[in-house]
Amino acid sequence: MKGISKMWYRGLQLKKERRMEELSRSGLLSSAEPGISVRAIHVIGGDEARRKLIDIGVVPGEVLRVLKNDYEGPVLVSIRGTTLMIGRGLADKVRVVPV
Numbered sequence: 874m875k876g877i878s879k880m881w882y883r884g885l886q887l888k889k890e891r892r893m894e895e896l897s898r899s900g901l902l903s904s905a906e907p908g909i910s911v912r913a914i915h916v917i918g919g920d921e922a923r924r925k926l927i928d929i930g931v932v933p934g935e936v937l938r939v940l941k942n943d944y945e946g947p948v949l950v951s952i953r954g955t956t957l958m959i960g961r962g963l964a965d966k967v968r969v970v971p972v
């Protein structure tokens with residue numbers, strides 16, 4: 874490989890390593906502790922689940938504050954000053970990391 878190609882390839886490797894490290898320390902929104910802030914990093918699921926989450930503002934990179942999580946029923950979160958209830962099924966599809 875030439876110089877630029879090596880640098881580009883190494884950049885891709887580093888990006889992949891950081892992504893894997895982030896995923897390894899992530900959890901599901903449905904298991905996040907109440908009172909903490911988390912950042913959405915990945916949405917697991919099909920087009921319909923992704924569309925619903927995008928419609929309510931849950932997209933990768935967005936910071937959410939978990940207000941209530943009884944580990945049964947919906948999860949109560951705050952996103953950009955708006956309080957939302959996210960059903961357990963959708964909350965199971967959002968991977969998050971603590972902020």
